[in-house]
Amino acid sequence: MSKGSRFTLPGLALVVAVGSFGLPLLGLSNAQAGQALEEAKSSHKLQSLAELNDKAPARRSLDVQTWNTAEGARVLFVEAHELPMFDLRLTFAAGSSQDGNTPGLATLTNAMLNEGVAGKDVGAIARGFEGLGADFGNGSYKDMAIASLRSLSATDKREPALKLFAQVVGKPTFPSDSLARIKNQLLAGFEFQKQNPGKLASLDLSQRLYGDHPYGHPSEGTAKSIPPITVAQLRAFHAKAYAAGNVVITLVGDLSRSEAEALTAQVSASLPKGPALPKIALAKDPQPSSGHIEFPSKQTTILLAQMGIDRADPDYAALSLGNQILGGGGFGTRLMSEVREKRGLTYGIYSGFSPMQARGPFMINLQTRAEMSEGTQKLVEDVLAEYLKSGPTQKELDDAKREMAGSFPLSTASNSDIVGQLGAMGFYNLPLNYLEDFMQQTQALTVEQVKAAMDKHLSVDKMIVVTAGPTVPQKPLPPPTDKPAEQPLGVPEH
The missing domain is CATH 3.30.830.10 (Metalloenzyme, LuxS/M16 peptidase-like)
Known part of the structure; x- marks a missing residue:
């Protein structure tokens, strides 16, 4: 269950060039690339560089099917039967730009999704997914928040995994003890940030760029904004931002069109009822x-x-x-x-x-x-x-x-x-x-x-x-050369 990354995603802010504010298109991490290569090998579709010889590489042709659920969620589906499994992702317009006057509200709401549902605490939820061979993931960004499920497509595994996923995303209970624990984790993270010059610089830069615009405050909130957030605020934000009209459902895997329609209808129906939230206002050019x-x-x-x-x-x-x-x-x-x-x-x-x-x-x-x-x-x-x-x-x-x-x-x-x-x-x-x-x-x-x-x-x-x-006396730069006399200091400090 992808639980450990949920605090790092919103905290990336401005330090990483692309993808820190939203999900990147055409971007792959080393881990993703490695996984992709292994899957390509297993399906005997990996091409060597020599084989390409300046020809366009082969790629998967995507037949994207789309429809809307009865509650207004948009669905994009690609049927893929190579592996007996499916990947499901819900993308909500529920990122930190929707925090309003409560920085960190979106991050806390997303982090609390799988902390409790009726009859199950965080441990029981984790064991439920693991026992089915399923994987739950969540994350919060500037524009969006996501919840994802990877599961085997066989009916005896798919149906219980979907039932649990629908509960976690649609009807979380936001237990107070979990909220206290996660707040403490965030507050500890704020203390750690004080030792990270890159993070301090990125926070200042974001404020200078955006000022009072919804992108201007840190996604994870601040040491001042996090402690007062209540369970009632989380429930209200969830009811509004995790509504069926405010989500895009994407699905890829070993399912027929009729199975995909039934699956997405089940997920959509489990979400709060409500419309899409308004788009974020335009950002103005700041002064240099x-x-x-x-x-x-x-x-x-x-x-x-x-x-x-x-x-x-x-x-x-x-x-x-x-x-x-x-x-x-x-x-x-x-x-x-x-x-x-x-x-x-x-x-x-x-x-x-x-x-x-x-x-x-x-x-x-x-x-x-x-x-x-x-x-x-x-x-x-x-x-x-x-x-x-x-x-x-x-x-x-x-x-x-x-x-x-x-x-x-x-x-x-x-x-x-x-x-x-x-x-x-x-x-x-x-x-x-x-x-x-x-x-x-x-x-x-x-x-x-x-x-x-x-x-x-x-x-x-x-x-x-x-x-x-540090403020130190400055030295002139060395002239350009094929072999610099001094090499870089090494791995950047964090």
């Missing part, structure tokens, strides 16, 4: 600013950010490809080449857009030697300015297209990957052929189109910069 957090350390965390795009922006494909070249990948990006490979100033530097219902941030993040932090920040700004001015080279564009096309099959390699992609597509109201359209759009982009999109949405002059580290 800078801030420094004094922190005893050998390294300085540097975060540079500005307002990016929402999920419906027509430039999304061009910006995704453009950012891949700037700093969205690993080695070989503009930022990694100039800051790490040529000068040895950082262990890693990354950039990314986080598009959401409202405009999410574009951010560059890194850690560097404290005595070279000012020069490194200036170098990063210069690299960005030059990139916006000149755009990518044709070779950079071709390499990025090839890399994106090569990794694309992993986005639909397993049922769990597909159900996640469908959840984001349904939540952001993207077309059913979105994945194919996105890849076709990126492969057709020109240097001029990518340059125009990046220049349209980004500007060095609009940056908000937050640093966290």
